[in-house]
Amino acid sequence: MSRIKKEHIIDYIKFLYACKYRRSAPQELITRWSQVPNNRIDLELKKLYKHWALTESEIESMESEFLIEVDRKDTPIDLVVMVIFSCVILAILLLLIIVT
Numbered sequence: 001m002s003r004i005k006k007e008h009i010i011d012y013i014k015f016l017y018a019c020k021y022r023r024s025a026p027q028e029l030i031t032r033w034s035q036v037p038n039n040r041i042d043l044e045l046k047k048l049y050k051h052w053a054l055t056e057s058e059i060e061s062m063e064s065e066f067l068i069e070v071d072r073k074d075t076p077i078d079l080v081v082m083v084i085f086s087c088v089i090l091a092i093l094l095l096l097i098i099v100t
Contacts, residue, residue: 002059
């Protein structure tokens with residue numbers, strides 16, 4: 001069973017296509033995949049993987065790589081900066097408390 005969900009299927013197809021063909025996926029392909037119902041995504045991905053003769057380890061690797069990228073994109077940079085800034089401020093305050 002694939003770990004790719006409906007909300008990421010278009011980006012995943014673009015990712016797969018770029019990995020395989022080293023170019024952008026055609027709009028027709030993107031349109032077709034955008035119309036795949038949620039309950040058929042696994043089946044359609046299995047067909048694609050079989051057509052491309054991908055092994056289980058290749059599938060796992062590609063899905064993992066894609067999902068790592070999704071996780072990175074889902075973490076807003078503003079949140080990261082805010083957390084780092086807060087840690088710096090906290091460290092300064094602790095130093096001031098220790099020194100005084």
